[in-house]
Amino acid sequence: MSRSVPAGAARAELPRFPLLHGPTPLHELPGVRAALGGPERCPRILVKRDDLAGPALGGNKARKLEYVVADALARGATHLVTVGAVQSNHARMTAAAARLAGLGCVLVLTSESGSPTPEGNLLLDRLLGAEVVIVPPGPPGAADNPHEAAAVAEAMERLAARGDRPYHIPVGASMPLGVLGYVDAVAELERQLAAGGIAPARLYFAAGSRGTQAGIVLGARLHGAGWTPHGVAVSPGDPEKTGRAVALAAAAAELLGSDARIGPEDVVTHQEMIGPGYAIPTPESRAAIRLLAGADALLLDPVYTAKAMAGLLGDIRGGAIDPGETVVFLHTGGVPALFTAAAALDLT
Numbered sequence: 001m002s003r004s005v006p007a008g009a010a011r012a013e014l015p016r017f018p019l020l021h022g023p024t025p026l027h028e029l030p031g032v033r034a035a036l037g038g039p040e041r042c043p044r045i046l047v048k049r050d051d052l053a054g055p056a057l058g059g060n061k062a063r064k065l066e067y068v069v070a071d072a073l074a075r076g077a078t079h080l081v082t083v084g085a086v087q088s089n090h091a092r093m094t095a096a097a098a099r100l101a102g103l104g105c106v107l108v109l110t111s112e113s114g115s116p117t118p119e120g121n122l123l124l125d126r127l128l129g130a131e132v133v134i135v136p137p138g139p140p141g142a143a144d145n146p147h148e149a150a151a152v153a154e155a156m157e158r159l160a161a162r163g164d165r166p167y168h169i170p171v172g173a174s175m176p177l178g179v180l181g182y183v184d185a186v187a188e189l190e191r192q193l194a195a196g197g198i199a200p201a202r203l204y205f206a207a208g209s210r211g212t213q214a215g216i217v218l219g220a221r222l223h224g225a226g227w228t229p230h231g232v233a234v235s236p237g238d239p240e241k242t243g244r245a246v247a248l249a250a251a252a253a254e255l256l257g258s259d260a261r262i263g264p265e266d267v268v269t270h271q272e273m274i275g276p277g278y279a280i281p282t283p284e285s286r287a288a289i290r291l292l293a294g295a296d297a298l299l300l301d302p303v304y305t306a307k308a309m310a311g312l313l314g315d316i317r318g319g320a321i322d323p324g325e326t327v328v329f330l331h332t333g334g335v336p337a338l339f340t341a342a343a344a345l346d347l348t
């Protein structure tokens, strides 16, 4: 195991645009433990509240964008241009970060509908002053959406042609600089655990475009964490996405001047909670939303954290986790999309 570069050494030189306001809370979920049979049957569960990270209703993208926006500013950018699904949390957080950094923002969002209802994240995108370009989905089964790529190219050219300097951020800000935000998050979590005398065995989190996963796996290695990272996939695409996480971790390690090597064997991603596809609720994800709201008044989002929590609950109920263990669940945010889920949750 390589720990040749101490935390913060090389990284101190990489600028961050401040979006976070101190460490996010880490607290226990006693209600869900009781609901799952109490200490005899269920491990102690703590939640790391990255849903409270950053402005405009928060989420994991705030940590990534601290490094990415600093890079954009260092390069003299005038606009941030990024992509996502119509309810993208990353797009909403990019719009918020652009406001705070004094930059323009263009969001290319994919929607089945040409004029999607301005609710949830899309409402916030508009409120935050972003220019929103809606594109239709690509051909079924294709990895990339040609409409999205064309709209991004068009926006970049249009801005450049009038003398602006657009900065392109890939989906989920899952780029090497963004990964550093989750290396830092691990350091923050490790400090909280040490202060509380808590030694968890596992960390569960939602795995989407895999930048968060890359940062957590690399951070766990660099900081010598005593727990195992457990990603829960919210969309299909492995083993290619595991390869992406490995490549992102390698590029981020290089930015840090570290020779740490992350292999596919270090990237654990549970596959059983994906269901029919990205952003499509499952019986397990609906049940997780209801259980956490009822037991601990913790709000999960329908796209990411509901499936990740369903993965954790499934492992607890299936006996994969010893009740004597402590588990940390990383809440990565996304709650604005809950306000689009009335029908999915039978609440209409």
Ligand SMILES: *Cc1c(COP(=O)(O)O)cnc(C)c1O
Residues within 6 Å of the ligand: 059, 060, 061, 089, 090, 172, 174, 206, 207, 208, 209, 210, 211, 212, 213, 301, 304, 305, 332, 333, 334, 335
């Ligand atoms: C983007 C997102 C994730 C997934 O993070 P990746 O780095 O894309 O894997 C998880 N949860 C929420 C709420 C998100 O918005």
